Amino acid sequence: MSRPTDPAVMTRPVGGDGVEMSISTDMIRRGAIVAPVIVAICGVVWGGDGAWSSLYGIAIVFANFLLAALLISTAARISLGLLMGVTMFGYLLRLGLIFLAVYAVKDAPWISLPALGATIIVTHLGLLFWEMKYVAISLAHSGRASDAPKLS
């Protein structure tokens, strides 16, 4: 039997700290470490244009993570219902912003679209898998905080 839920809970703020911001800043910190490697690889494969495009792609991924975390943690401080709405519309908003960010530079002389695309996918997924490892460890050791490795 599932426990009945009080409908008023949807209008209350969500408990817990703003974990999204800490996850997001962790990913950006790790991304800053590997960014020179990604830029160098793109520079070797696609030349100078590839390096600049890769840098732009990394900036897009960082901005996307930050904006997502900011939207979700702000909405969670207000209410659970708003969290649901903001997450869905935030997804649409961020997709639109990424499209605009790429559309704005598509004809720039320094852009290499294959390098930009590859960087966006590899950085986004790579940072997520990297972060997932630490989050999984900290969730598995949640009752034994002193033994658990730190999130960052």
Added chain:
Amino acid sequence: MEALSLLVAVEEAAAADDAKNANAAIGAGFAYGLAAIGPGIGIGYLVGKSVEAMARQPEAAGMVRTTMFLGIAFTEALALIGFVVFILLKFA
């Protein structure tokens, strides 16, 4: 007569180019549209279930929010892959 056949050949080549561009645009539109719909459904389902979990067990909200945020980012990666296919088809 030769000039006329040359003109027809140029017209046919232009029409073939138009058709190719139109097909690329349609393909790019489908790639982006379909790639955005799937993750949209996925994120809706994920967030709906997470909100339900937080409403039922507010004490577990921190853990649920952590996994929800990572889940959203992973689901969004699918849309980004579709987006990259779109920009390569449309602009490259």
